[in-house]
Amino acid sequence: MSDKAIVEIDGNKHELPLIKGTENEVAIDIKALRSSTGGAITIDPGYKNTGSCESAITFLDGEKGILRYRGYSIEELAEKASFLEVAYLLIFGELPTGEELDKFYTDIKSHAVVDEDVKKIIDAFPKAAHPMGVLSSLTSALTAFNPSTVDVRNNDEMYNAIVKILGKFPVLVAWTMRKKQGLPLIYGDDNLSYVENVLKMMFKSPNSEYEQNPVLIDALNKLLILHADHEQNCSASTVRITGSSHAGLFVSLSAGISALWGPLHGGANQAVLEMLEAIKEDGGDTKKYMAKAKDKEDPFRLMGFGHRVYKNFDPRARIIKKAADEVLGDLGIEDPILDVAKGLEKEALEDQYFVDRKLYPNVDFYSGIIYRAMGIPVEMFTVMFALGRLPGWIAQWREMRLRKEPIGRPRQLYVGETYRPFKSLSER
Ligand code: CMC
Numbered sequence: 001m002s003d004k005a006i007v008e009i010d011g012n013k014h015e016l017p018l019i020k021g022t023e024n025e026v027a028i029d030i031k032a033l034r035s036s037t038g039g040a041i042t043i044d045p046g047y048k049n050t051g052s053c054e055s056a057i058t059f060l061d062g063e064k065g066i067l068r069y070r071g072y073s074i075e076e077l078a079e080k081a082s083f084l085e086v087a088y089l090l091i092f093g094e095l096p097t098g099e100e101l102d103k104f105y106t107d108i109k110s111h112a113v114v115d116e117d118v119k120k121i122i123d124a125f126p127k128a129a130h131p132m133g134v135l136s137s138l139t140s141a142l143t144a145f146n147p148s149t150v151d152v153r154n155n156d157e158m159y160n161a162i163v164k165i166l167g168k169f170p171v172l173v174a175w176t177m178r179k180k181q182g183l184p185l186i187y188g189d190d191n192l193s194y195v196e197n198v199l200k201m202m203f204k205s206p207n208s209e210y211e212q213n214p215v216l217i218d219a220l221n222k223l224l225i226l227h228a229d230h231e232q233n234c235s236a237s238t239v240r241i242t243g244s245s246h247a248g249l250f251v252s253l254s255a256g257i258s259a260l261w262g263p264l265h266g267g268a269n270q271a272v273l274e275m276l277e278a279i280k281e282d283g284g285d286t287k288k289y290m291a292k293a294k295d296k297e298d299p300f301r302l303m304g305f306g307h308r309v310y311k312n313f314d315p316r317a318r319i320i321k322k323a324a325d326e327v328l329g330d331l332g333i334e335d336p337i338l339d340v341a342k343g344l345e346k347e348a349l350e351d352q353y354f355v356d357r358k359l360y361p362n363v364d365f366y367s368g369i370i371y372r373a374m375g376i377p378v379e380m381f382t383v384m385f386a387l388g389r390l391p392g393w394i395a396q397w398r399e400m401r402l403r404k405e406p407i408g409r410p411r412q413l414y415v416g417e418t419y420r421p422f423k424s425l426s427e428r
Pocket of ligand 1: 046265293300305306309357
């Protein structure tokens with residue numbers, strides 16, 4: 001294969017180098033395009049063909065349904081690793097030794113409190129506020145209680161910022177839910193694991209001890225790992241581009257949370273469950289909703305279906321579908337929504353519209369069913385996604401800064417009015 005691409009404009013040929021990734025993916029390096037062509041740019045709304053960076057964190061092959069964090073397959077990690085090991089792997093590049101993991105968790109635990117004044121901010125939110133809005137605000141507000149800038153070249157400063165946010169974020173996650181439910185805002189317990197602490201902080205009732213359930217611990221551990229990173233998706237790109245102005249880590253994460261909230265991204269897990277409920281309430285008429293999803297005049301989409309990159313299957317969805325069966329079985333829950341979901345999936349996979357467009361269930365299709373079985377309210381689903389995605393966002397932010405990426409600032413093709421003289425009010 002040649003090592004360059006040629007662009008021809010007005011008979012002039014411009015050579016652009018090709019670069020290859022470690023998995024043999026090819027990119028045309030257009031860094032010199034504007035200067036060598038005298039101003040031409042590329043245009044690619046939604047960045048469907050545009051690589052925004054070189055990254056060594058996550059590899060995914062949408063055609064083959066492969067997802068790997070730092071080279072390790074998602075299937076193996078979901079089966080064998082703890083969420084904290086995966087967080088360490090994503091952020092620092094290698095699986096931790098026992099000693100590294102112990103230190104990592106001890107340091108995280110030392111930061112698993114937030115300033116009591118944060119409670120005043122939470123109190124000011126109406127109970128009806130969506131937990132994602134609250135979480136994004138609180139994450140940004142953390143900057144007010146902690147130094148806002150981090151010298152990324154200083155390993156200690158960077159490490160401290162990382163363990164700080166990993167310690168404080170689960171507290172904020174739990175508090176967004178407890179605020180909605182009118183429960184006291186509590187802290188975790190240093191004797192518990194990361195995932196056990198999340199569960200306790202979310203579910204402990206004021207007048208009884210919280211009993212850990214191994215089924216829930218295992219399910220949450222798996223879900224967090226499956227959500228931990230997904231290369232340059234909408235929220236990760238938001239975190240990177242926000243941080244590229246040298247905005248601090250916490251505010252960049254807050255921007256990522258806002259991006260995740262949308263129903264085309266992480267907000268889909270809430271939208272899926274609401275859709276499945278609506279179908280059930282409507283008598284389980286999946287055909288009606290399939291027809292709506294295919295009708296171009298109807299804004300309805302089959303939530304939890306389709307993916308920008310996966311065009312064969314989403315490996316996370318396969319793992320989650322199996323986990324949904326196991327968790328509901330272990331907890332002895334029969335949720336009719338699971339049958340609606342399976343029916344809808346079967347129909348969609350046989351439907352020409354979905355086949356032609358390579359639309360398969362994505363990570364959000366079955367995750368809500370597990371969250372619901374765990375007792376997590378539907379408005380918290382995307383918050384749980386954010387909790388899982390936190391290490392991925394941190395890893396993306398850190399990599400972007402360490403690689404000294406320039407400020408993210410796309411070009412545009414202007415299609416508005418050309419120059420026109422100002423008209424005074426009386427002339428308009
Ligand atoms: N239901 C019905 N039609 C769909 C759907 C869907 N869920 N998804 C895509 N299509 C159609 C779309 O209308 C288009 O048809 P046509 O070629 O006739 O115009 C074609 O499939 C290609 O879709 P697209 O919107 O150009 O694809 P995209 O890569 O820009 O969007 C997506 C990807 C995930 C935003 C989209 O598939 C979607 O809206 N899905 C539903 C929301 C969802 O489940 N989001 C979670 C994504 S995975 C987790 C995450 O990112 O957080």
